Amino acid sequence: MDFSTILDESARKFGDRVALTAAGESLAFADLADRVARLAGGLAALGLSPGDRLATLVPNGFDLVATLLAAARAELISVPLPPRFAPPQIGYALRHSAARALVTTPALLANVPADARASLDVTVATGDAPDTTLLADLLKGPPAPPVRSAADPIGLLMYTSGTTSRPKGVAHSQRRMARRVDLFVGEMGLTAAEATLAVADAGRPAVLLGQVLPMLRVGGRTHLLPRPDPALFWAQYAAARPTYLFTPPGVAFDLLDHAAARGADHAALRAWVTGGDKAPPALHRRMAEVVGRPLLEMCGMTETGFYAINPPGGPIKVGSIGLAMRGVAVRLVAPDGNDVPPGEIGHIVVRTPDTMVGYWNDTLQTHRVLRDGWLDTGDLARADDDGYLWFVCRDKDMICRGGSKVAPAMVEEVLAAHPAVAAVAVVGVSDPRYGQVPFAFYRTRHDAPDPESDALRAWVAARLDAPSVPAGFAKLDHWPVTDQGKLDRSRLVWMAEAGGCEI
DSSP, rough: OOGHHHHHHHHHTTTTEEEEEEETTEEEEEHHHHHHHHHHHHHHTTTTTTEEEOOOOOOSSSSEEEEEEEHTTTTTTEEEEOOOOOOOHHHHHHHHOOEEEEEHOOOOOOTTTTTHHTTSSEEESSSSSSTTTHHHTTTSSSSOOOSSSSSOOOEEEEEOSSSSOOOOOEEEEEHHHHHHHHHHHHTTTTOOOOOOEEOOOOOOOHHIIIIHHHEEEEEEEEESSSSSSSSHHHHHHHOOOEEEEEEEEEHHHHHSSSHHHHSSOTTOOOEEOOOOOOOOOOHHHHHHHTTTOOEEEEEETTTEEHHHHHHHHOOOOOOOBBBEEEOEEEEEEEETTOOOTTTSSSEEEOTTTOOOOOETOOOHHHHOOOOTEEEEEEEEEEEEEEEEEEEEEGGGGGGGTTTTOOHHHHHHHHHHHHHTTTEEEEEEEEEETTTEEEEEEEOOOSOOOOOOOHHHHHHHHTOOOOGSSSSEEEOOSSBOOOTSSOBOOOOOHHHHHSSSSOO
């Protein structure tokens, strides 16, 4: 089984069963397979050959999913660009990947820098736009069979958001991605009776390999939303009746904060999974109050895929990122490379046959993180006696205050226990005396007054050592997020250091 044949097998099994819904329309497995095969032929007719990079800048919908699958069928390398990417990010990814073609919408085409577009051989648009090929015209030709020129071709080149450095292109092979899909299907126990509602871009690995392709693999249904809008989500939720969801913590908080959440019928939902960032205790409480289900935390990264999860069948440890998934080895190591004992903090290193092939055109960076089959995630965690992993922070997010190490997650956990605090994020900011100090951003509960900084400072001081007490606090109504829906900690650091926040 590889990436390009998942749909073909399911089309034979499930035929007229609905595979995708978007914008009020439905597409059956057989119809999707036909569309993908015709589009693969159309892309080849444009002169694209196996190994060429095909970028997509398309909102969630049939066109995005069909293009990603068609590229795999033609052995092209997909370069999915989130619609939220700014023009400099788009231009960098197109140039760095040496993309030969781009599929986009007429509206989003305006965000493509002129020099980057000039480097393309072909621009395909989903609607009428000057100097482009119409996507609909590519569907008029005959279906094309899958290309078989390589045993395990590169199928996806995923660019990180680049919030702290230049974006990295993470290369994945087709067969490794297909194994990730099967791993997730088995871990979640997914069947043809499943349905999921995708609120994030289907080009992102968590959605593509954790929602769209698993549903195509087992015969389930994926409902695609064009954007993670809470009002739109709850309007679709009743009709979709999802059995499982996957959202980053920040998106989950926004969805559960919406008035429609409490009145919704959650009977069909058996699992709400979150990952990509630490889920605060307040989010777990909100999930239990509103949905009546536990929130399942899992952990993964673009380079490795999912590697740990709270078992859907239990036991679930609230606040933990769970156990290593089947087929994945996880170790916590000290700087000298030796394993740390339970309870102590170590670097998470992961070994899986489905890890990335490497960073595109960056052998040195690949070598830095991937040694002897083990990938250094750059994350810190501790393990309990049962083997459950407890995320601490990104190694780069650990705060060194005058020689004392401060783990942001510990400060966040203490602040989140304050009765007025709904969510909190702690970051390290520059300080002329101590080098770095912790700074806390927080959101209050709807029914609680703002406790303000003095009360919060005293709350932390009574529970943690002095270096862990934030030097400043700022109340936010909305978190800044990356294109992946994760909390944008780099933006928070900038906000604290740029002024306007108490320090």
